[in-house]
Amino acid sequence: MSNTQPAITFEEIRALVRNLPGPDLDAGTAALQRERQLTKPAGALGRLEEIAQWMATWQGQHPAEVRRPRVAVFAGNHGVAARGVSAYPAAVTAQMVQNFQNGGAAVNQLCEVADADLRVYELDLETPTADFTEGPAMGEEDCCQAMAYGMMAVETGVQLLALGEMGIGNSTAAAALCHALFGGEAKDWTGRGTGVDDEGLARKVAAVEAGLAANPQAKDDPFEALRCFGGYELAAIAGAILAARMARVPVLLDGYACTAAAAVLFKADRRALDHCMVAHRSVEPGHDHLLAAIGKEPLLDLGMRLGEGSGAALAINIVKSACACHAGMATFADAGVSTRGV
Numbered sequence: 239m240s241n242t243q244p245a246i247t248f249e250e251i252r253a254l255v256r257n258l259p260g261p262d263l264d265a266g267t268a269a270l271q272r273e274r275q276l277t278k279p280a281g282a283l284g285r286l287e288e289i290a291q292w293m294a295t296w297q298g299q300h301p302a303e304v305r306r307p308r309v310a311v312f313a314g315n316h317g318v319a320a321r322g323v324s325a326y327p328a329a330v331t332a333q334m335v336q337n338f339q340n341g342g343a344a345v346n347q348l349c350e351v352a353d354a355d356l357r358v359y360e361l362d363l364e365t366p367t368a369d370f371t372e373g374p375a376m377g378e379e380d381c382c383q384a385m386a387y388g389m390m391a392v393e394t395g396v397q398l399l400a401l402g403e404m405g406i407g408n409s410t411a412a413a414a415l416c417h418a419l420f421g422g423e424a425k426d427w428t429g430r431g432t433g434v435d436d437e438g439l440a441r442k443v444a445a446v447e448a449g450l451a452a453n454p455q456a457k458d459d460p461f462e463a464l465r466c467f468g469g470y471e472l473a474a475i476a477g478a479i480l481a482a483r484m485a486r487v488p489v490l491l492d493g494y495a496c497t498a499a500a501a502v503l504f505k506a507d508r509r510a511l512d513h514c515m516v517a518h519r520s521v522e523p524g525h526d527h528l529l530a531a532i533g534k535e536p537l538l539d540l541g542m543r544l545g546e547g548s549g550a551a552l553a554i555n556i557v558k559s560a561c562a563c564h565a566g567m568a569t570f571a572d573a574g575v576s577t578r579g580v
């Protein structure tokens with residue numbers, strides 16, 4: 239991606255993962271205690287209650303605040319796209335970035351509704367990664383540079399970070415990444431992405447199989463898997479998730495490609511995604527397997543398969559609603575409502 243000295247190395251990233259800040263149990267307990275006093279039958283707000291507690295636990299403050307949510311969309315191009323694995327040409331990545339900048343994409347509208355600050359980060363779109371069916375997609379320096387770039391999305395004041403990606407061919411990269419991280423068969427992780435036909439799907443499965451054969455070492459180490467298969471935008475997402483953890487910013491993950499990038503950190507340490515929720519279940523079939531592998535239940539299931547952070551942006555509304563109920567509702571004592579009889 240560039241010839242300059244990387245801002246971070248794999249060794250430093252591994253050290254960060256070994257020393258992740260844990261949950262703020264005091265803030266979480268304060269949320270639990272307040273939740274019990276709010277004017278509703280116990281548990282009646284379902285997962286909204288869990289979300290309010292999770293937000294306090296990972297922001298390290300009670301009550302949690304969501305006045306300044308950010309949606310960060312990372313864009314990168316993939317060498318493997320030349321193998322006919324997407325229904326759309328690679329030029330669409332840059333064209334969609336332009337569309338994001340002009341306010342014309344789905345994610346723009348969803349950010350508007352959620353009152354979220356949308357930032358789009360382009361990662362050298364002129365220079366795709368190498369075709370991973372022939373060897374590693376990235377060198378270690380480029381992978382680290384992309385992770386460091388992703389870390390920049392976590393700026394002071396951001397209270398919730400929703401992550402997304404744009405990169406034609408990246409559902410194939412995500413499939414190879416998941417296959418390396420979690421095993422199984424290439425076909426379990428490979429879906430139609432932007433809508434390839436049966437022949438396109440067969441080309442995708444073949445590319446994933448060839449990728450695993452060309453990069454056998456990827457199975458042994460999650461960061462090596464990221465370097466071998468991930469695009470720059472997927473590496474940036476992994477970096478953003480790590481930086482968010484350090485800065486006590488809870489994270490919403492989008493669909494398949496975004497969750498696949500996050501799964502690299504999960505494989506490095508099972509607690510690494512405790513500050514993340516998966517916003518929605520993508521139609522892409524590999525997402526279901528991935529959610530099972532990382533033990534996460536998505537917030538929404540709306541038949542979406544877009545990417546570009548759309549599901550994550552949409553779920554900001556849910557998190558805001560959960561926090562508004564938690565902070566704003568009256569307690570039984572304040573409102574003079576009788577507590578449970580039997």
Ligand SMILES: Cc1cc2ncn([C@H]3O[C@H](COP(=O)(O)O)[C@@H](O)[C@H]3O)c2cc1C
Binds near residue numbers: 330405406408544
């Ligand atoms: C117009 C358009 C807008 C998009 N927004 C997100 N994606 C999504 O599609 C891509 C992944 O699918 P595949 O692996 O099949 O290329 C990613 O860029 C993803 O974010 C889009 C795709 C298109 C065509």
Ligand SMILES: O=C(O)c1cccnc1
Binds near residue numbers: 521525542544546
């Ligand atoms: O789930 C996703 O993120 C996804 C699915 C299809 C195409 N692009 C993204």
